[in-house]
Ligand code: C2E
Ligand code: CA
């Protein structure tokens with residue numbers, strides 16, 4: 001396959017420019033020889049005609065070759081071989097014949113620069129044979145001298161080939177043998193630079209569940225899947241399409257000549273023929289004047305929509321995306337994003353300490369959208385502020401209402417996105433909502449993911465300081481999923497540590513993990529942090545967590561996220577008939 005691969009530099013533009021320059025040099029050589037050597041009569045006329053032909057070829061190639069198909073370039077190069085051979089035969093003396101024969105090195109350089117190894121070598125052999133025959137017919141050059149020239153030409157060809165390979169290695173992905181991101185960007189720039197009116201579409205392909213393959217079956221299995229995608233898709237794509245490994249488990253695709261809907265139909269067809277590859281794909285059509293980065297950003301948005309709509313799908317940007325986003329915006333405005341609550345339990349006493357508020361969205365006509373997906377969508381489309389406010393207002397309103405009717409208070413955890421925290425108005429908005437619903441700051445826990453704080457965003461840390469000064473409690477969420485730094489537990493503005501469910505899942509089977517958790521709990525409690533274990537699913541886990549010194553737990557063992565009325569009923573408070581269904 002590598003023997004037949006065309007080097008990356010072989011764009012029509014580069015080929016046209018290089019061949020035109022070589023024709024000009026050939027024409028100049030002819031003129032100088034005619035001028036300097038002792039030529040006359042028919043020989044002089046013939047040499048001048050050859051030079052003029054070379055100049056004319058240079059003009060034609062320079063002016064029109066950018067739009068030529070590849071075979072037309074072969075015509076241009078083969079014509080050069082013939083012109084050079086004829087000029088060698090007509091050369092007036094040995095020196096002139098050698099100079100003209102040396103022009104064959106141009107043919108060899110062009111062959112290796114712009115064509116595969118096989119085609120480049122065919123040009124090398126053709127050029128050597130033509131030059132040797134022509135020198136023989138011309139008759140002034142001794143065979144060893146001719147051979148010396150051929151050796152120089154062969155060396156030039158070899159050096160060109162190795163430089164081309166080296167240059168293209170920098171834009172290839174060694175695992176899949178596709179272009180890498182750099183190669184893809186180059187190809188895209190070339191396509192955009194042609195400036196023709198033909199449509200162009202870009203797509204991003206993302207493997208669903210790739211992380212799970214890597215985690216459960218090992219990296220070799222992951223590598224195999226990546227290679228399978230590369231092979232299957234390469235064999236299915238039309239000529240001119242560019243497929244690249246964009247990084248990790250993401251591939252990028254350029255489809256010149258295809259409008260968005262045609263590109264969508266094509267990728268849907270390929271996905272349907274390879275269901276084993278489980279991909280989500282986002283497609284976008286290039287809009288005139290748009291940069292490469294803008295096009296791929298829109299393809300990425302479509303990819304997001306494809307994932308949010310349930311993965312394993314192909315979506316066109318500008319297709320369902322605005323619909324999905326406007327559906328979410330409408331749901332946030334109308335209060336159709338509901339809040340479920342999941343109990344947080346005190347392990348030792350088995351009594352409930354509080355609840356975590358979790359957003360739920362049932363997209364009309366589609367069904368429930370996973371929170372991770374619509375939260376990410378809200379973050380991308382500037383809806384997260386409104387969504388977060390709605391969840392906080394709804395959750396504090398419902399719990400304040402419960403307190404007013406039953407006299408019972410549950411501590412409330414609410415998730416906060418990093419984008420909200422970085423908004424300078426956020427602490428004030430939280431204060432206003434709590435004032436509006438009458439819910440105490442001391443019973444409000446804002447859950448912030450560890451990875452956000454890893455980023456050491458100063459705005460976020462400042463906002464947390466302000467919120468804590470208002471009496472609000474801050475929890476570090478999903479601890480153990482990022483680059484957990486134990487020493488930073490001391491410096492983070494937090495009161496509670498929520499250890500991620502992926503960590504808890506292994507404590508009963510891995511004594512080392514259990515020991516690690518014991519140390520984390522010891523360290524955290526020593527620093528005055530409460531520890532909540534997330535994802536507690538079995539009584540065995542709960543018992544072990546208790547012995548490890550962990551105080552609180554949350555998970556299906558104690559109850560799934562549910563509407564407040566159900567959670568309250570589960571707590572045995574249901575005798576209070578006034579507890580009502582949640583108001584959005
Ligand atoms: P999170 O904050 O880590 O929320 C806990 C997640 O664990 C919830 O997923 C919950 O349903 C799930 N879970 C509960 N018990 C168990 C268990 O025993 N085992 C396992 N394996 N999982 C359990 P959910 O509701 O799908 O929420 C996913 C994430 O979406 C949340 O993760 C949070 O980061 C985000 N999210 C949810 N609601 C909001 C919100 O209102 N605002 C923001 N910014 N993010 C939210
Ligand atoms: Ca949380």
Ligand code: CA
Pocket residue numbers: 477478498500534
């Ligand atoms: Ca969590």
